[in-house]
Amino acid sequence: MYNKIIDSLNKVQKEAVFYDGGSELVFAGAGTGKTKVLTSKIAWLLKEKHLYPNQIFAATFTKKAANEMRERVALAIGQSVEGLWIGTFHSLCSKILHIEADKLGFTRNFTIYDSSDQITLLKSVMKEINADESRYPPKSMLSVISSHKSRFELPDELFAKLNSYSDRKIIELYDGYQNALKRANAMDYDDLMLYTLMLFEKNKEILQKYQNFFKFILVDEYQDTNHVQFLLVQTLSGGKTPVFAVGDDDQSIYSWRGAQIENILNFAKHFPNTKMFKLEQNYRSTEQILNFANTMIDASVKKRSGKKLWTGTKNGSPVKVYNYSSDVQEAQRVCQEIIDAISNGHNPSEIAILYRTNAQSRLFEQNLQGKAPYVVVGGMSFYERKEIKDILAYLKFLVNPQDDISLLRILNVPARGIGATSQEKIVAAANEKGVTCGELLVSGQAQNLLTSKSASGAASLRKIIENLFELMKTATAKELIQQLLEETNYIKILLEEKSEEANERAENVKELVNAVSFWQMKNEDGGIADFIEEITLSSAIDETDGAAEAVNLMTFHTAKGLEFDKVFLVGIEDDILPSGLSRDDKQKVDEECRLFYVGITRARKELNCSFASRRMRFGGIKPMNPSPFLDKIPTSAYKMFNLSNEYDNFSFSQRNNAEIYSKKVFSYESKQKNDDFVEKRVYVADEYIGSANEKRLRAGVLVRHDKFGVGRVLSVNGFADAQQTTILFEGGVRKQLMTKIAKLEIL
DNA sequence: TTGTTTATTCTTTTT
DNA sequence: GAATAAACAA
Numbered sequence: 001m002y003n004k005i006i007d008s009l010n011k012v013q014k015e016a017v018f019y020d021g022g023s024e025l026v027f028a029g030a031g032t033g034k035t036k037v038l039t040s041k042i043a044w045l046l047k048e049k050h051l052y053p054n055q056i057f058a059a060t061f062t063k064k065a066a067n068e069m070r071e072r073v074a075l076a077i078g079q080s081v082e083g084l085w086i087g088t089f090h091s092l093c094s095k096i097l098h099i100e101a102d103k104l105g106f107t108r109n110f111t112i113y114d115s116s117d118q119i120t121l122l123k124s125v126m127k128e129i130n131a132d133e134s135r136y137p138p139k140s141m142l143s144v145i146s147s148h149k150s151r152f153e154l155p156d157e158l159f160a161k162l163n164s165y166s167d168r169k170i171i172e173l174y175d176g177y178q179n180a181l182k183r184a185n186a187m188d189y190d191d192l193m194l195y196t197l198m199l200f201e202k203n204k205e206i207l208q209k210y211q212n213f214f215k216f217i218l219v220d221e222y223q224d225t226n227h228v229q230f231l232l233v234q235t236l237s238g239g240k241t242p243v244f245a246v247g248d249d250d251q252s253i254y255s256w257r258g259a260q261i262e263n264i265l266n267f268a269k270h271f272p273n274t275k276m277f278k279l280e281q282n283y284r285s286t287e288q289i290l291n292f293a294n295t296m297i298d299a300s301v302k303k304r305s306g307k308k309l310w311t312g313t314k315n316g317s318p319v320k321v322y323n324y325s326s327d328v329q330e331a332q333r334v335c336q337e338i339i340d341a342i343s344n345g346h347n348p349s350e351i352a353i354l355y356r357t358n359a360q361s362r363l364f365e366q367n368l369q370g371k372a373p374y375v376v377v378g379g380m381s382f383y384e385r386k387e388i389k390d391i392l393a394y395l396k397f398l399v400n401p402q403d404d405i406s407l408l409r410i411l412n413v414p415a416r417g418i419g420a421t422s423q424e425k426i427v428a429a430a431n432e433k434g435v436t437c438g439e440l441l442v443s444g445q446a447q448n449l450l451t452s453k454s455a456s457g458a459a460s461l462r463k464i465i466e467n468l469f470e471l472m473k474t475a476t477a478k479e480l481i482q483q484l485l486e487e488t489n490y491i492k493i494l495l496e497e498k499s500e501e502a503n504e505r506a507e508n509v510k511e512l513v514n515a516v517s518f519w520q521m522k523n524e525d526g527g528i529a530d531f532i533e534e535i536t537l538s539s540a541i542d543e544t545d546g547a548a549e550a551v552n553l554m555t556f557h558t559a560k561g562l563e564f565d566k567v568f569l570v571g572i573e574d575d576i577l578p579s580g581l582s583r584d585d586k587q588k589v590d591e592e593c594r595l596f597y598v599g600i601t602r603a604r605k606e607l608n609c610s611f612a613s614r615r616m617r618f619g620g621i622k623p624m625n626p627s628p629f630l631d632k633i634p635t636s637a638y639k640m641f642n643l644s645n646e647y648d649n650f651s652f653s654q655r656n657n658a659e660i661y662s663k664k665v666f667s668y669e670s671k672q673k674n675d676d677f678v679e680k681r682v683y684v685a686d687e688y689i690g691s692a693n694e695k696r697l698r699a700g701v702l703v704r705h706d707k708f709g710v711g712r713v714l715s716v717n718g719f720a721d722a723q724q725t726t727i728l729f730e731g732g733v734r735k736q737l738m739t740k741i742a743k744l745e746i747l
Numbered sequence: 748t749t750g751t752t753t754a755t756t757c758t759t760t761t762t
Numbered sequence: 763g764a765a766t767a768a769a770c771a772a
Contacts, residue, residue: 090762257760378761557761
């Protein structure tokens with residue numbers, strides 16, 4: 001098998017795999033066999049260089065990629081690769097930290113806080129130091145903190161170079177947040193890497209241990225590494241261990257998460273005697289799709305390493321670009337085409353709908369519902385649901401009793417009479433005594449602080465927790481969660497509500513038990529702590545069942561690394577792609593362009609892009625324009641279909657119906673409410689008409705032409721250079737003009 | 748203290 | 763439109 005795989009490599013791929021002179025950087029364009037090269041390299045190291053699996057450190061971007069590579073390596077060398085250090089930076093660091101936690105003042109069973117835990121914790125810190133939430137929005141504070149962390153900027157140094165009050169408060173928050181995490185024996189995502197790096201910097205013996213341990217370091221998706229990750233690789237390599245980095249600057253789409261595209265562009269400077277390889281032969285897409293991608297990114301992004309993908313695959317079908325009248329029509333048409341394709345024998349799992357934001361999935365789901373199997377990857381995950389987070393909070397507290405965030409979440413869940421006032425009392429007492437809330441509760445001191453009703457609630461929670469602590473010593477993960485549900489009556493209380501929603505929640509909780517059981521079968525000696533860590537470090541893509549035969553719906557970001565025969569890129573509109581929040585910053589716009597590029601290059605055989613002229617956004621219908629990225633592509637690179645004048649009335653009435661149902665107007669009896677309904681309806685219609693009054697060129701707008709004078713636009717067809725405007729001028733003169741040439745002034 | 752309704756705010760991407 | 767916060771009633 002090994003020889004067969006090596007033989008199937010092309011010339012450059014072979015050179016990269018067999019190179020034996022130190023660090024390497026492989027620029028691997030989309031679909032050029034990146035994973036193949038990585039797995040071949042690992043197989044080569046094991047087979048030809050006789051390394052042990054545990055001497056190889058390989059960082060990937062998702063767990064799914066790691067698993068896939070592990071399997072492929074095992075297949076190639078025909079034996080198990082147990083012990084291979086392969087995973088995301090987060091999970092690899094977590095593995096090291098679990099071993100070395102005590103050197104950093106944590107215990108082995110520290111908790112990893114997810115984003116909602118982070119917000120709760122930060123908010124509690126803000127309360128403590130009197131930071132106003134409207135002035136310091138927790139969410140944006142967290143992103144500031146995160147970017148400091150990803151650049152390895154610690155609170156102490158930041159305090160040293162302060163200049164204004166505002167800065168100081170933010171660093172105080174950062175500092176307070178870090179201390180609170182430590183008190184809770186918890187780390188956030190950034191901490192996993194930050195603390196590993198700090199461990200290596202502080203403790204040279206430990207660093208040497210790992211440096212001697214690893215004989216080869218591989219990093220996938222190198223363009224998406226942040227500064228701390230770069231430092232980790234550099235430190236671990238120590239200038240000696242070869243680093244094999246693979247990446248594509250054209251697919252750098254995570255700068256908002258701290259990724260530095262400079263890492264890949266400056267790789268040769270950072271690692272001595274780097275050998276560079278460029279993979280440019282694409283094995284995935286048709287010539288038409290590649291041409292579409294290449295011309296788009298060539299024209300839009302200047303700062304690139306520069307490479308040109310090419311393919312031997314001719315005879316593909318042209319890329320299609322559709323202009324729809326509305327988001328509703330877009331969803332209907334796209335879904336109908338998919339349904340037809342499936343009935344013509346297409347495999348649903350080879351079809352994908354990709355969009356910029358998760359919110360866009362809804363209309364597509366509605367139109368596929370009951371007509372075609374589909375999966376929505378990402379968005380609100382199963383583990384983010386209230387009921388699941390509740391149960392997990394119990395489990396997290398049991399694993400790490402210092403975890404106050406989890407304790408406060410379950411303090412009154414299910415309701416046991418410990419409201420906001422009681423909770424504040426406990427928190428205040430804990431702060432005063434310098435202990436955790438958990439300690440107060442378990443020791444029984446919490447009860448003494450409270451009024452009789454709340455005190456008995458606290459006592460019953462204490463009892464539950466003590467029982468579970470005891471059970472945890474002997475029970476399996478599955479038994480523990482079952483007993484937990486039993487003692488808290490969680491499911492029973494839900495079922496007593498007798499509402500559809502509560503029933504569904506109860507079902508979800510049962511599903512969690514199933515998930516634990518299933519996991520336990522695969523991880524026989526794993527404890528509940530391992531289960532929790534696995535799900536907190538999983539991404540949406542890891543959770544999806546690859547075997548499911550279903551149409552895939554996901555964001556451009558989530559789609560990175562995947563490929564499908566038939567791809568629909570929807571909502572390719574200005575203000576969505578690029579996002580309105582990126583529009584003013586050239587660097588951000590470039591990243592959005594690369595995001596579009598990532599989307600395009602997911603397609604193997606067929607690519608369809610679409611944009612709508614109107615779209616429901618922020619609770620209203622807004623006029624939309626095609627993405628400026630489409631303008632950059634020569635019209636010869638695709639086939640344009642303008643359907644913006646069809647089905648207008650249909651989408652109109654459907655929207656009004658949606659309005660009626662969403663407001664539940666029919667459920668109101670009173671006359672007054674019915675009047676509201678009428679008003680609402682008029683309002684909706686007004687918005688449609690209102691859109692024409694905006695300073696945009698579309699039907700209804702008054703324009704002035706140098707020669708023909710003032711006229712009213714009847715219709716606008718096509719876009720970019722090919723866009724034509726039909727105008728009825730004063731005196732009944734009707735003209736069809738090329739927008740680009742006829743300098744129209746919008747009145 | 749708890750559950751419900753109303754008001755307000757904020758709308759990107761995720762390990 | 764949705765999620766969250768605030769206000770209110772019980």
